[in-house]
Amino acid sequence: MYYIYILHSVNFGRYYVGFTSNLKKRLKYHNKGSNRSTRAYRPYELIYFEKFVFKTEALKRERQIKKFKGGKAFKLLLSSWDGGAVKRAGL
Numbered sequence: 001m002y003y004i005y006i007l008h009s010v011n012f013g014r015y016y017v018g019f020t021s022n023l024k025k026r027l028k029y030h031n032k033g034s035n036r037s038t039r040a041y042r043p044y045e046l047i048y049f050e051k052f053v054f055k056t057e058a059l060k061r062e063r064q065i066k067k068f069k070g071g072k073a074f075k076l077l078l079s080s081w082d083g084g085a086v087k088r089a090g091l
Helices: 023-032 055-067 072-080 084-088
Strands: 002-009 015-020 044-052
Touching: 002 023, 002 055, 015 023, 015 055, 023 044, 044 055, 044 072, 044 084
Parallel strands: none
Antiparallel strands: 002 015, 002 044
């Protein structure tokens, strides 16, 4: 299983869009400061994710979301998300 995800910086209000095959591990990786591009904006909370069977589909969706990051489509995506899904997934 593959995932695209959106993280929200708790202290800075920034967003990060990424791709992984292990969502829990990846969130810990970002919050530990192991990723150079996100280190300065820790801590992060997972606010959105989508599951994919095929890696190619996940990467295509990640690129699509990154293209409209910050625009109306990005805000619509976030507003339509059921935030309880993250809690139900145990993340």
